[in-house]
Amino acid sequence: MLSIALAGKPNAGKSTFYKAATMADVDVGNYPFTTIDANRGVSHVRTECPCLDREERCGDDNCRDGKRYVPVELIDVAGLVPGAHEGRGLGNQFLDELSTADVILNVVDASGGTDAEGEPVEVGEHDPVEDVHFVEEEMDLWLASIVERNWESIERQSRSPDFKLDESLADMLAGVGASELDVARTLRDLEYPEDPIAWTDEHREALATEIRQRTKPLVVVANKADIAPDGNIEALQEAADVVVPATADGELALRNAAQAGVIDYDPGDPDFDIVGDVSDQQREGLNRIRGVMEEYGGTGVQGALDTAVYDLLDHLTAYPVQNETHWTDGQENVLPDAFLLRQGATPKDLAYAVHSDIGDGYIHAVDARENRRISDETELEEGSVIKIVSDAN
Ligand SMILES: Nc1nc2c(ncn2[C@@H]2O[C@H](COP(=O)(O)OP(=O)(O)OP(=O)(O)O)[C@@H](O)[C@H]2O)c(=O)[nH]1
Ligand SMILES: [Mg+2]
Numbered sequence: 001m002l003s004i005a006l007a008g009k010p011n012a013g014k015s016t017f018y019k020a021a022t023m024a025d026v027d028v029g030n031y032p033f034t035t036i037d038a039n040r041g042v043s044h045v046r047t048e049c050p051c052l053d054r055e056e057r058c059g060d061d062n063c064r065d066g067k068r069y070v071p072v073e074l075i076d077v078a079g080l081v082p083g084a085h086e087g088r089g090l091g092n093q094f095l096d097e098l099s100t101a102d103v104i105l106n107v108v109d110a111s112g113g114t115d116a117e118g119e120p121v122e123v124g125e126h127d128p129v130e131d132v133h134f135v136e137e138e139m140d141l142w143l144a145s146i147v148e149r150n151w152e153s154i155e156r157q158s159r160s161p162d163f164k165l166d167e168s169l170a171d172m173l174a175g176v177g178a179s180e181l182d183v184a185r186t187l188r189d190l191e192y193p194e195d196p197i198a199w200t201d202e203h204r205e206a207l208a209t210e211i212r213q214r215t216k217p218l219v220v221v222a223n224k225a226d227i228a229p230d231g232n233i234e235a236l237q238e239a240a241d242v243v244v245p246a247t248a249d250g251e252l253a254l255r256n257a258a259q260a261g262v263i264d265y266d267p268g269d270p271d272f273d274i275v276g277d278v279s280d281q282q283r284e285g286l287n288r289i290r291g292v293m294e295e296y297g298g299t300g301v302q303g304a305l306d307t308a309v310y311d312l313l314d315h316l317t318a319y320p321v322q323n324e325t326h327w328t329d330g331q332e333n334v335l336p337d338a339f340l341l342r343q344g345a346t347p348k349d350l351a352y353a354v355h356s357d358i359g360d361g362y363i364h365a366v367d368a369r370e371n372r373r374i375s376d377e378t379e380l381e382e383g384s385v386i387k388i389v390s391d392a393n
Contacts, residue, residue, distance in 0.1 A: 001042075001071060001072060001073045002072045002073065002102050002103075002309060002313070002315070002340050003072070003073040003074075003075065003100055003101045003102050003103075004043070004072055004073065004074050004075070004101060004102065004103050004104075004105060004305060004308055004309070005074075005075040005076075005077060005097070005098050005100075005101035005103075005104050005105070006018055006074070006075065006076045006077065006104075006105050006107055007077060007080055007098060007104050007105070007106055007107070007135055007139075008079065008080060008106050008107035008108060008131065008135060008221075009032075009079050009080055009081060009108075009109070009114070009116065009117070009118050009131055009134075009135075010031075010032030010033050010034075010078075010079025010080075010081065010089070010114075010117065010118025011030065011031065011032050011034075011079065011109065011114045011118035011119070011120070012079070012107040012108055012109040012114065012118070012131070012223055012224075013107055013109065013223040013224060013248045013249065014035065014076050014077070014079070014107045015027060015028045015034060015035050015039070015076050016028050016223075016248040016249055016252055017076075017105070017107060017221065017223065017246070017248035017251075017301060017304075018039055018041065018074060018076035019252055020248055020249075020251040020252035020255055020301050021043040021074055021251075021267075021301055021302075021305065022041035022042060022043050022074055023255060023259075024039065024041045026039050026076065030120060031118075031119075031120070032079055032117060032118035032119060033078060033079055033089070033118070035076060035077070035078050035079070036078055037078075038075055038076060038077045038078070038097045039076040040073065040074070040075050040076075041073075041074055041076075042071050042072070042073060042074070043071075043072055043074040043305060044062075044069035044070055044071055044072065044267070044305070045069070045070050045072055045302075045305050045306050045308075045309045045310065045340070046067055046068065046069055046070075046267065046268040046302050046305075046306055047068050047070060047306075047310070047317050047338075047382070047383075048066060048067070048068060048383065049063045049066045049067065049068035049335065050319055050327070050335060050369070050383045050385050051063060051066060051327075051334060051335055052066040053369070054327070056334075058335050059334075060333070060334075060336075062338070063335070064266050065266075067266050067268070068317070068338060069267070070317055070338045070339075070340060072305065072309060072340070074305075075097060075098075075100075075101060077097045077098065079118050080095075080134075080135060080138055081116070081117050081118070082116060082134050082137075082138070083138075084138045084142070085138050085141040085142040085145060086141075089117075095138070095139065095142040098139065098216070099175060099176040099177055100177065101177070101216065102177070102313060103216070103217050103218070103219065103308045103309070103312055103313055104135075104139075104216050104217070104218045104219070105218075105219050105221050105304055105305075105308060106132065106135045106136075106218050106219065106220050106221065107221045107223050107248075108128050108131045108132060108220055108221065108222055108223060108236065109126075109128060109131070109223060109224050110128050110222035110223060110224055110225055110228040110232050110233055110236055110245070111123045111124070111128075111224040111227045111228045111229070111232070112124045112126040112127060112128050112228070112229065112232060113125070113126070113224065113227065114126060116130065116131070116134075123227055123229065124229040124232075127235075128222070128232055128235070128236055129235050129236060129239045132220055132236065132239050132240050133239075135218070136212070136218065139212050139216060140205070140208055140212050141205075141208075143176060143208035143209075143211060143212050144201075144204055144205045144207075144208035144209075146172075146176065146208075147172070147173075147204045147207060147208050148201070148204055150172045151196070151199070151204065153172075154168050154169070154172065154196045155196050155197050158195065158196045158197065165187070165194075165196065166180070166183055166184055166187055167180075169183045169187070169207075170183040170184075173211060176211070176215065177215045177216070178211050178214070178215045182211060182214045182215055183211070185214065186207065186210040186211055186214060189210060190203075190206055190207060190210060192206075192207070217308075217312045217313065218240075218242070218312075219243075219244060219307055219308045219312060220236060220239075220240040220242065220243045220244070221244055221246050221248075221300065221304045222236045222237075222243055222244065222245045222246060222300075223246050223247065223300075224247065224248075224249070225245040225246055225247050225292055225295075225296060225300065226247040226249065226250055226288065226289070226292045228245075233245050242307060242311070242312060244300045244303050244304040244307055245295075245296045245300050246296075246299060246300025246301055246303070246304055247289065247292050247299050247300065248299075248300075248301055250288075250289040250292055250293075250299045251267070251299035251300075251301035251302075253285065253286070253289060254272060254286075254289060254299065255267065257272075257282075257286065258272070260276070261275070261276050262274065262275065262276035262277075262278055262282075263275060263276070263286065267301070267302045268298060268302030268303065268306070269298065270293060270297050270298050271290065271293060271294075272286075274286060309340060310382075313342075314342065314343045315340045315341060315343070316340070316341055316342075316343055316345070316380060316381060316382040316383075316384070317338050317339070317340060317341075317382055317383060318338070318339050318341055318345070318350050318353075318380045318383075318384045318385075318386060319335050319337065319338055319339075319383070319384065319385045319386070320337055320339065320350055320351075320354050320386055320387070320388055321335065321336075321368055321385055321386070321387055322387065323387070324366045324368040324371055324385075324387040325368075325371070327368055327385055335385070337354070339353045339354070341353060341380060343379075345379070345380050346376060346377060346378060346379065346380065347362075347364075347365030347374065347376060347378060347386055347388060348362050348365075348376060349380075350365075350380060350384075350386055350388065351365075351388045351390060354388065355392070357390075357392040358388060358390045358392050359390075360392065361390040361391040361392030362388065362389075362390050363389045363390055363391060364376070364389050365378070365386050365387065365388050365389065366386065366387040366389065367384070367385070367386060368385040368386060368387050369384075369385050374386075
């Protein structure tokens with residue numbers, strides 16, 4: 001499963017985001033370091049279900065009237081403060097928790113109502129732009145310290161006649177989610193001495209930064225948009241490449257209200273309808289959230305997850321089926337599974353995503369939308385419905 005981590009300074013709203021996105025019961029509080037141990041749970045990205053091209057909707061939990069929710073892992077870690085890589089705040093051990101993540105949501109308090117350490121201050125007092133880059137810097141320095149720690153071993157290995165720098169680095173960096181390809185591409189873009197003994201701290205830091213950028217792309221979540229002073233969101237949008245304005249608190253309220261049957265709302269909808277009895281106070285609260293949604297096209301929680309997976313990681317959703325006519329599995333469930341794959345993935349990649357035995361036994365694939373056999377090199381698209389013929393079937 002793809003893994004998305006929430007990072008950022010304390011008190012920015014990471015756990016609120018996590019709670020809203022997973023509906024798990026976790027602690028939220030208006031003080032730094034509410035979260036100590038990481039929370040891991042299942043959330044979803046939202047896309048259009050292929051059933052929209054058929055007469056009937058799927059009618060299961062993952063598809064609400066054609067809105068398809070595809071599972072991803074979400075990780076909520078302790079707040080990060082400047083100097084965390086050296087052990088400040090809750091230290092660097094939780095930076096390790098980020099190592100398994102494919103993409104990071106950097107949750108920023110766009111209201112400027114918390115200082116650099118996450119202590120409450122007047123709204124607007126702190127400049128949230130300062131909180132954008134330190135997260136990247138801490139991650140870079142943390143990675144650099146891992147490289148540094150392991151360098152002696154690389155130097156030792158370099159004495160062997162069949163030493164290859166890229167292979168040794170790939171071994172070392174596998175633990176932070178870097179593939180051989182990531183290492184190869186990074187080395188291609190860097191200037192560095194052939195002999196590891198001649199590497200300086202600057203070389204190692206440059207390597208760490210490049211690897212981090214490649215393996216941990218970042219979305220800035222401009223949270224607390226509901227109380228952010230004018231201009232703060234725009235300033236954040238200028239400071240970072242990918243910024244999603246959000247109200248995690250608002251999303252949590254909507255999901256709770258939807259669960260209670262008070263409103264009609266599916267995560268990621270741009271608006272909601274009030275369908276149950278509400279007090280004047282509740283109506284006022286809901287309308288305040290509506291105001292933020294009108295401005296930004298939704299609460300931003302679902303939007304941030306979708307942006308991370310579909311835009312930054314450039315993934316697509318593919319649907320394996322056993323029956324190419326009815327788009328069902330062996331139990332007649334319509335479109336039972338959805339897999340997130342990199343753009344450029346082929347039917348065989350989908351087969352392996354389903355199960356390694358199906359991948360090993362892959363014979364050919366059928367495009368169920370067109371009901372015809374497709375070549376092994378066909379690149380899947382968003383919404384591809386594929387029957388895999390495998391001798392492991
Ligand atoms: N106004 C507003 N407040 C929010 C929003 N999201 C979270 N908060 C509040 O911000 C405070 C901190 O929220 P948490 O979710 O505990 O923050 P955190 O980032 O997990 O904090 P640590 O675990 O301490 O690192 C709480 O008082 C939340 O209610 C939002 O969208 N708008
Ligand atoms: Mg927390």
